[in-house]
Amino acid sequence: MPILSIENLSVRTRKFKPASLLEDISFVLNPGETLAVIGESGAGKSTICRAILGILPKSLEIRGCMNYNHSEIEISIGNWDDDRQFTPLRGSEIALIFQDAAGSMNPLRKCGNQIRDIMKTADNHTSITKQSILDFLSQTGFREPDTIYRSYPHQLSGGMAQHVALALALAGQPKILIADEPTSSLDAISKQKYLDRLAIMKKKYDLSLIFITHNLNDALSLSDSILVLYRGRAVEFRKTADLKTSPKHPYTGDLLNLLRSVNQSRMPDEMAENFPVGGNHDSGCPYCQKCSRATALCGKTFPPKTIIEQPYYFCCNYPLEKK
Amino acid sequence: MEQKDKNRPILSVSNLTIDYAFYRVGPFSAQHHAAVENVSFKVYPGDCFAIVGESGCGKTSILNAILGFVRPKNGAIFYNEQNLLTMARREFRLYRPEIQPVFQDFHNALNPRFRIIEILKESLRICSRKDISIEELIAVVGLGTDILNYFPHQLSGGQKQRIVIARALIPKPQLLLLDEPVSSLDITVAVQIIKLLKNLRKKENLTFLLVSHNLPIIRLLANRIAIMKNGHIFEEKPTEDLFETPEHPYTRALVNQALISCQSYQ
Ligand SMILES: Nc1ncnc2c1ncn2[C@@H]1O[C@H](COP(=O)(O)OP(=O)(O)OP(=O)(O)O)[C@@H](O)[C@H]1O
Ligand code: SF4
Ligand SMILES: [Mg+2]
Numbered sequence: 021m022p023i024l025s026i027e028n029l030s031v032r033t034r035k036f037k038p039a040s041l042l043e044d045i046s047f048v049l050n051p052g053e054t055l056a057v058i059g060e061s062g063a064g065k066s067t068i069c070r071a072i073l074g075i076l077p078k079s080l081e082i083r084g085c086m087n088y089n090h091s092e093i094e095i096s097i098g099n100w101d102d103d104r105q106f107t108p109l110r111g112s113e114i115a116l117i118f119q120d121a122a123g124s125m126n127p128l129r130k131c132g133n134q135i136r137d138i139m140k141t142a143d144n145h146t147s148i149t150k151q152s153i154l155d156f157l158s159q160t161g162f163r164e165p166d167t168i169y170r171s172y173p174h175q176l177s178g179g180m181a182q183h184v185a186l187a188l189a190l191a192g193q194p195k196i197l198i199a200d201e202p203t204s205s206l207d208a209i210s211k212q213k214y215l216d217r218l219a220i221m222k223k224k225y226d227l228s229l230i231f232i233t234h235n236l237n238d239a240l241s242l243s244d245s246i247l248v249l250y251r252g253r254a255v256e257f258r259k260t261a262d263l264k265t266s267p268k269h270p271y272t273g274d275l276l277n278l279l280r281s282v283n284q285s286r287m288p289d290e291m292a293e294n295f296p297v298g299g300n301h302d303s304g305c306p307y308c309q310k311c312s313r314a315t316a317l318c319g320k321t322f323p324p325k326t327i328i329e330q331p332y333y334f335c336c337n338y339p340l341e342k343k
Numbered sequence: 344m345e346q347k348d349k350n351r352p353i354l355s356v357s358n359l360t361i362d363y364a365f366y367r368v369g370p371f372s373a374q375h376h377a378a379v380e381n382v383s384f385k386v387y388p389g390d391c392f393a394i395v396g397e398s399g400c401g402k403t404s405i406l407n408a409i410l411g412f413v414r415p416k417n418g419a420i421f422y423n424e425q426n427l428l429t430m431a432r433r434e435f436r437l438y439r440p441e442i443q444p445v446f447q448d449f450h451n452a453l454n455p456r457f458r459i460i461e462i463l464k465e466s467l468r469i470c471s472r473k474d475i476s477i478e479e480l481i482a483v484v485g486l487g488t489d490i491l492n493y494f495p496h497q498l499s500g501g502q503k504q505r506i507v508i509a510r511a512l513i514p515k516p517q518l519l520l521l522d523e524p525v526s527s528l529d530i531t532v533a534v535q536i537i538k539l540l541k542n543l544r545k546k547e548n549l550t551f552l553l554v555s556h557n558l559p560i561i562r563l564l565a566n567r568i569a570i571m572k573n574g575h576i577f578e579e580k581p582t583e584d585l586f587e588t589p590e591h592p593y594t595r596a597l598v599n600q601a602l603i604s605c606q607s608y609q
Contacts, residue, residue, distance in 0.1 A: 238607075287563055
């Protein structure tokens with residue numbers, strides 16, 4: 021039984037000429053697993069995170085359903101306009117880490133106090149002692165909890181701020197952690213430190229993880245399953261191991277080829293120069309202008325979903341064959 | 344100024360020391376920990392010189408010093424053999440348009456209250472450029488006219504980065520200072536931006552000084568790499584030499600980590 025499942029999530033603007041940010045997205049997150057969401061800039065990765073927490077602006081129209089299921093708590097959301105439904109989820113069941121860690125913290129409050137605020141809400145406003153916060157900090161891997169306790173966010177280095185943001189998210193005792201590009205500002209060494217700690221925390225607190233990234237190497241090495249987005253469409257949702265060995269969607273195939281040449285330090289061959297304009301949806305396959313397999317059919321309607329094995333699927337008329 | 348002698352550095356930084364006791368301002372993210380200590384390097388015309396190191400190691404401070412946003416404690420910065428640090432303000436203002444920054448924080452680099460077309464028009468007006476239309480300008484960075492009426496928040500990261508690059512090109516710069524130009528972009532877009540920068544460097548005769556922490560991608564663009572940590576440059580080499588014979592332990596760790604992450608898919 022998945023801990024979180026999203027069915028047919030669509031997000032559109034409510035304008036006179038509606039644009040679509042996400043169209044018909046479905047995926048599941050199994051307990052204890054890591055789901056990586058990949059896709060180019062503007063594909064809608066952050067929009068998915070915000071939709072799950074119900075923090076998208078009111079100017080957007082959201083359709084679809086979401087089921088959260090963890091031990092005794094079961095929440096189904098079919099109407100995104102009703103904010104109250106999300107209140108029991110935010111922070112205490114599902115926590116979100118933003119890319120800009122330091123920027124997402126309160127600059128005027130010491131880290132220790134911010135953790136206290138969150139712990140209080142999680143523990144129904146019982147008073148929290150300083151010692152319990154220090155204990156929590158050392159449990160989340162800080163060697164000098166006292167220094168962190170007394171620091172203001174701006175006094176932390178980039179890497180340290182990310183670690184504190186992780187601790188802040190964990191203070192609410194969530195079951196699902198959504199990390200929106202947490203390592204994109206870190207160098208290779210600090211990034212590895214962060215990912216290592218994330219893995220330890222995931223085990224320790226029995227978390228399920230949604231990992232948003234634009235780093236394919238990280239997605240491939242970290243995740244159990246991968247959702248590939250392209251211009252607001254889910255084009256492929258697969259187990260990571262399967263995706264690596266036999267991508268079905270041509271976009272996924274192109275992505276992996278690109279990755280291989282960068283990994284081997286070769287300048288990739290000519291790619292389509294056309295730069296996608298976000299939210300600009302045509303009726304056909306979103307990849308048809310760049311796809312080497314496209315036919316007239318692809319330009320007309322969005323290709324139907326081909327289910328490989330529930331819940332995994334891809335959407336393409338002429339999928340890649342296994343090499 | 345216009346002479347382009349390949350053997351004469353366009354930028355020469357020598358014994359630069361920056362102390363942050365008093366200066367914590369600048370357009371790039373504020374640096375609180377690392378000062379820069381005794382850093383020297385030379386950038387030749389047409390080069391793409393990359394400084395690689397972790398966040399907060401002092402990379403951005405060097406760029407801020409070149410732009411005149413912080414006053415170094417010691418050292419000299421020669422731009423075409425003129426010392427930027429000792430010249431008069433008035434003279435500095437003459438040189439300054441030739442050196443253009445491309446911000447790391449490009450999400451905030453564009454004023455959110457103006458449409459893209461207004462942002463670019465304003466820059467064209469300030470630089471009194473009448474020889475290029477907005478349409479031509481955004482075509483240079485590979486964008487279509489449809490985005491002109493958008494506000495910055497409606498653009499994707501890659502689109503914003505292209506707009507920021509387009510704006511930096513308006514004053515006809517010689518030297519572009521790029522702070523993490525691709526680190527927050529995904530691979531397809533990063534590769535496109537790298538290609539765009541490579542082409543621009545040739546077409547517009549530009550020289551790049553860029554700072555980054557992403558070795559695998561920077562490897563595709565830079566011809567020289569300097570490795571920086573805690574305010575010092577430890578090692579500086581042509582790109583391929585650095586990957587083949589990293590000397591300093593930190594360089595080796597960095598190169599190794601980069602190569603390991605590359606092994607997830609070969
Ligand atoms: N409030 C809004 N109104 C209209 N369009 C929006 C709004 N917010 C975002 N968009 C558009 O939705 C699309 C998806 O944006 P989103 O931020 O989810 O992308 P992303 O995949 O997270 O990209 P990145 O990798 O750059 O973070 C983009 O084209 C963006 O321009
Ligand atoms: S549906 Fe057609 S255009 Fe789209 S990815 Fe498949 S083959 Fe290419
Ligand atoms: Mg995002």
